[in-house]
Amino acid sequence: MSLPRKDLFDLPEGVIYLDGNSLGPLPKSASDAVQRVVQDQWGQQLIRGWNLCGWMDQPSRVGDRVGALIGAEPGSVVMGDTLSIKVFQALAAALQMRPDRRVILSDTGNFPTDLYMAEGLIALKNAGYQLKTVAPEDVADSIDASVAVVMLTEVDYRTGRKHEMSAITRAAHEAGAVMIWDLAHSAGALEVKLKESGCEFAVGCTYKYLNGGPGAPAFIYVRPDLAPDIQPALAGWLGHDAPFAFEPNYRAGLGIERMRVGTPPVLQMAALEAALDAWDGVDMAELRSASVALSDLFIAEVEKRCPMLRLISPRDGARRGSQVSFAFDNGYAAMQAIIDRGVIGDFRAPDVMRFGFTPLYIDETDVLAAADIIEEVMRGDLWDRPEYHQKSRVT
Amino acid sequence: MSLPRKDLFDLPEGVIYLDGNSLGPLPKSASDAVQRVVQDQWGQQLIRGWNLCGWMDQPSRVGDRVGALIGAEPGSVVMGDTLSIKVFQALAAALQMRPDRRVILSDTGNFPTDLYMAEGLIALKNAGYQLKTVAPEDVADSIDASVAVVMLTEVDYRTGRKHEMSAITRAAHEAGAVMIWDLAHSAGALEVKLKESGCEFAVGCTYKYLNGGPGAPAFIYVRPDLAPDIQPALAGWLGHDAPFAFEPNYRAGLGIERMRVGTPPVLQMAALEAALDAWDGVDMAELRSASVALSDLFIAEVEKRCPMLRLISPRDGARRGSQVSFAFDNGYAAMQAIIDRGVIGDFRAPDVMRFGFTPLYIDETDVLAAADIIEEVMRGDLWDRPEYHQKSRVT
Numbered sequence: 007m008s009l010p011r012k013d014l015f016d017l018p019e020g021v022i023y024l025d026g027n028s029l030g031p032l033p034k035s036a037s038d039a040v041q042r043v044v045q046d047q048w049g050q051q052l053i054r055g056w057n058l059c060g061w062m063d064q065p066s067r068v069g070d071r072v073g074a075l076i077g078a079e080p081g082s083v084v085m086g087d088t089l090s091i092k093v094f095q096a097l098a099a100a101l102q103m104r105p106d107r108r109v110i111l112s113d114t115g116n117f118p119t120d121l122y123m124a125e126g127l128i129a130l131k132n133a134g135y136q137l138k139t140v141a142p143e144d145v146a147d148s149i150d151a152s153v154a155v156v157m158l159t160e161v162d163y164r165t166g167r168k169h170e171m172s173a174i175t176r177a178a179h180e181a182g183a184v185m186i187w188d189l190a191h192s193a194g195a196l197e198v199k200l201k202e203s204g205c206e207f208a209v210g211c212t213y214k215y216l217n218g219g220p221g222a223p224a225f226i227y228v229r230p231d232l233a234p235d236i237q238p239a240l241a242g243w244l245g246h247d248a249p250f251a252f253e254p255n256y257r258a259g260l261g262i263e264r265m266r267v268g269t270p271p272v273l274q275m276a277a278l279e280a281a282l283d284a285w286d287g288v289d290m291a292e293l294r295s296a297s298v299a300l301s302d303l304f305i306a307e308v309e310k311r312c313p314m315l316r317l318i319s320p321r322d323g324a325r326r327g328s329q330v331s332f333a334f335d336n337g338y339a340a341m342q343a344i345i346d347r348g349v350i351g352d353f354r355a356p357d358v359m360r361f362g363f364t365p366l367y368i369d370e371t372d373v374l375a376a377a378d379i380i381e382e383v384m385r386g387d388l389w390d391r392p393e394y395h396q397k398s399r400v401t
Numbered sequence: 402m403s404l405p406r407k408d409l410f411d412l413p414e415g416v417i418y419l420d421g422n423s424l425g426p427l428p429k430s431a432s433d434a435v436q437r438v439v440q441d442q443w444g445q446q447l448i449r450g451w452n453l454c455g456w457m458d459q460p461s462r463v464g465d466r467v468g469a470l471i472g473a474e475p476g477s478v479v480m481g482d483t484l485s486i487k488v489f490q491a492l493a494a495a496l497q498m499r500p501d502r503r504v505i506l507s508d509t510g511n512f513p514t515d516l517y518m519a520e521g522l523i524a525l526k527n528a529g530y531q532l533k534t535v536a537p538e539d540v541a542d543s544i545d546a547s548v549a550v551v552m553l554t555e556v557d558y559r560t561g562r563k564h565e566m567s568a569i570t571r572a573a574h575e576a577g578a579v580m581i582w583d584l585a586h587s588a589g590a591l592e593v594k595l596k597e598s599g600c601e602f603a604v605g606c607t608y609k610y611l612n613g614g615p616g617a618p619a620f621i622y623v624r625p626d627l628a629p630d631i632q633p634a635l636a637g638w639l640g641h642d643a644p645f646a647f648e649p650n651y652r653a654g655l656g657i658e659r660m661r662v663g664t665p666p667v668l669q670m671a672a673l674e675a676a677l678d679a680w681d682g683v684d685m686a687e688l689r690s691a692s693v694a695l696s697d698l699f700i701a702e703v704e705k706r707c708p709m710l711r712l713i714s715p716r717d718g719a720r721r722g723s724q725v726s727f728a729f730d731n732g733y734a735a736m737q738a739i740i741d742r743g744v745i746g747d748f749r750a751p752d753v754m755r756f757g758f759t760p761l762y763i764d765e766t767d768v769l770a771a772a773d774i775i776e777e778v779m780r781g782d783l784w785d786r787p788e789y790h791q792k793s794r795v796t
Binding site: 016020021023025029030031032036037040041044045048049050052053054055056061087088089090091094098114117118119121122125126127129130131132133139211213219221222223224228231233237239240241242243245246250251252253254255256267268269271272273274275277321345349352354355 | 411413416418423424427431432436439440443444445447448449450451482483484485486489493512513514516517518520521522524526527528534576580581582603608614615616617618619632633634636637638639641645646647648649650651662663664665667668669670672682693741744745747749750759
């Protein structure tokens with residue numbers, strides 16, 4: 007089956023959805039699956055669902071499917087919790103691996119929660135750790151012998167700027183540091199080659215390009231040779247080697263299983279598992295080139311029509327994720343006006359108008375239609391109406 | 402509306418469900434709510450759901466409803482993550498409050514994940530902390546000046562033995578220790594008076610007596626005077642004072658909001674929020690006395706008919722939670738045989754047969770019918786058939 011696969015999604019009439027980088031749309035299969043798990047499984051099987059409906063194994067089973075989309079080895083990815091929690095787990099484990107080093111290195115383009123979770127962990131450990139952030143382009147040169155961990159998000163959530171995963175991982179390893187990649191804007195968007203990169207840890211969310219639904223569980227990858235030695239900081243019972251033996255002491259489970267913590271969110275897992283069906287048979291290299299083509303076209307069309315918008319994403323598709331961002335002083339209001347006309351993108355403070363390209367359900371026709379509407383709003387100064395300046399919390 | 406309220410639940414035909422202490426049954430309102438949130442909200446509103454459908458405020462809004470059922474002050478409870486994570490947050494915050502003390506005191510009847518999470522935190526802090534567990538009846542006398550935190554589950558998951566919340570909290574405070582209550586088997590089962598108890602922290606899950614569904618989010622309570630001083634160990638972006646300002650540094654949000662971590666599980670939250678409708682107008686004192694009456698009746702009937710079962714729950718209803726447990730050497734097989742005949746309870750290693758009483762949807766007729774079936778299995782040695790001895794992971 008080739009791209010796009012619009013018929014697999016419930017897309018509202020009259021909407022061009024360029025925000026799949028924030029929350030993917032509803033796959034029809036997910037809608038059916040959730041109804042089934044609620045009514046037939048929870049409703050009819052009750053507690054027996056844990057055995058009879060495969061709820062208990064779902065985090066690993068789904069983990070393997072996500073793993074296949076990011077170039078991970080089978081048995082190296084498990085689902086659960088939120089991305090923030092997975093960042094914490096990876097970071098805590100990484101610091102254990104370099105007990106004599108005290109610096110966590112990240113960049114100023116990292117998503118704030120990754121940095122916040124590092125701050126929280128540092129305060130908790132209270133042992134002289136330091137979070138150092140440098141400009142994205144300075145990361146490789148800043149990895150010295152003080153750095154325990156390099157923690158980066160591959161694709162910048164604001165600009166779409168893409169790090170070179172393999173090169174930076176190599177630089178980290180040459181300096182003796184552990185590498186953690188946050189794939190929030192990569193999984194389902196890029197051809198990720200996790201195993202090839204050699205990185206120790208990766209984490210990500212599934213409600214963006216993987217279309218798992220609002221609040222879908224996160225994932226964590228641990229390089230298979232390392233998993234057996236990790237003592238999980240979040241030592242929950244479902245990461246125990248024998249959760250139902252109810253032993254008084256923690257014994258870490260086999261391999262990646264030890265990164266599980268508490269009871270998995272069965273309804274969210276069901277939505278995600280079904281949502282992944284939309285990826286069956288997708289060639290990630292083909293998807294990536296479709297995404298670059300769509301975003302190249304979008305940049306060309308918008309720049310031609312709207313000179314007041316300043317591209318802040320890399321112009322070179324190879325250095326860009328699957329989103330395109332423009333800066334505009336009245337970006338918040340402009341985005342509201344554009345959304346009001348059926349093109350959904352989003353806004354990120356202070357002035358970023360962000361558009362995501364998701365070849366599963368967006369094609370050239372959509373891009374051209376979106377450019378028409380953006381042109382209408384921008385050239386007509388339609389954003390200047392008072393109703394577009396009322397701020398709400400999320401756009 | 403009086404008890405029971407069976408019509409609010411989708412209970413399978415031919416089943417007497419005595420396992421609501423493990424996973425509550427499906428409230429009809431939850432089934433509808435989940436379908437609505439998936440199809441109308443996620444499907445039609447897409448990313449706009451965060452604003453337009455109240456997803457962002459749901460953890461606090463639902464927290465207040467749970468809070469009302471456990472005697473907590475408005476604005477003191479927030480939902481999210483799993484109980485294991487909430488234990489970690491409470492424990493980390495409690496240890497911050499007593500920097501000169503090094504002992505976490507718990508009891509041997511605590512649910513293992515609480516103890517495991519403490520172990521993980523202790524290893525992470527690497528500063529001489531110690532987890533000390535004593536027999537439940539020895540807790541009060543074991544709180545000395547070395548104890549930073551007393552962390553207990555009010556109702557023992559195996560025996561149903563109930564701690565005296567106010568008395569133990571008082572003993573903890575007299576010794577200068579911080580008190581954390583795990584209400585996993587209390588919320589929706591007992592008349593909990595959290596505010597009156599004066600405890601600093603409480604945590605719990607919502608998939609048991611509150612019927613929030615498999616993997617429903619957990620809750621955390623922080624005594625309102627303390628919340629402003631807590632520096633969250635899990636410093637996620639949704640606990641930040643201004644999550645959408647995307648500031649580089651963490652600033653804890655207002656009050657209980659700071660105990661939020663990552664993106665809330667919207668589908669699970671929707672199920673839970675709707676499930677709580679079943680509690681509207683329920684008088685918790687009335688519920689508690691119905692639960693004691695049902696379990697007293699169950700004990701009397703089972704003991705009369707099945708002398709081979711040994712009661713391990715307190716005989717005094719006032720000292721018991723909302724479950725009754727019997728020990729039997731072949732308890733696993735016996736429980737399988739009972740389940741096979743339509744009475745669903747569960748088994749906990751090594752030999753515990755556990756039955757939960759939930760007056761929202763269980764009445765005297767159910768108890769007597771369940772006793773008939775248990776008698777049939779036990780007196781007829783029906784458990785002795787080979788098919789009941791095949792072990793699976795969860796019962």
